[in-house]
Amino acid sequence: MDVTTAHAAGDCRSVSEILSRVGDKWTIQVIVALRQGPARFNGMKRQVNGISQQMLTRTLKALERDGMVVRTVHHSTPPQVEYRLTELGFSLSETARQLAEWATLNSDAIAQNRIRYDGRDRP
Amino acid sequence: MDVTTAHAAGDCRSVSEILSRVGDKWTIQVIVALRQGPARFNGMKRQVNGISQQMLTRTLKALERDGMVVRTVHHSTPPQVEYRLTELGFSLSETARQLAEWATLNSDAIAQNRIRYDGRDRP
DNA sequence: CAGAATCCATTTGGATACTG
């Protein structure tokens, strides 16, 4: 029996908190983007489609705090700041990639399910 | 090359939307809870630790709309309503279980990282 | 380039009271 089964797969309070942290609008995408290797701020902003500057800042800072990303400043001109995954962050990125893949593969089906559901007569 | 790599792993706009849907505070936990088999409303409320009645209602309704859960009413007294995963929902639950497992295994490390980060002198 | 700061709209979530 694995640890998840032993814990009834997520009844710990901490799990809920972590899931809602990594499950916000951008975290998974940022982590998946960093799988390819270290990246710089504006590079990521271009890579992660549609993210605002503020949300990228917040997301990266939260990931740094959680120990999933390290931030390295190179004092050059122009200044360079590099972000890369830690081991912890990389381990999450494996699962994150699967989740992103699932979303890619099933987004059409979900969109159709919604249309069908909304089309039924209902309050 | 798999589809995720082909799509640069999540730059589609739809992925962002789906991820933030399944990544709210409760969806993953509800789905993981339903892996064990069909369940009834108040049973799930007890199983998913800390969820309010309203949030369970909202989460289940959203999952039903997305075609991940089916809701079956048995007109008995007292009334019974059964929720169970569809194939789509079950396929997500595989990845969801991994994510919940990751969260369980690493919640301590993350908590410690946060303490360390917050302890450093910083604005 | 890499952000910090501010403002504001929307979403999310909790508590409570009520219903068939």
Added chain:
DNA sequence: CAGTATCCAAATGGATTCTG
């Protein structure tokens, strides 16, 4: 038992302006 309805607080996220 299985919800609905309402109110409200907090979190989330976007846009814009400013800075070392």
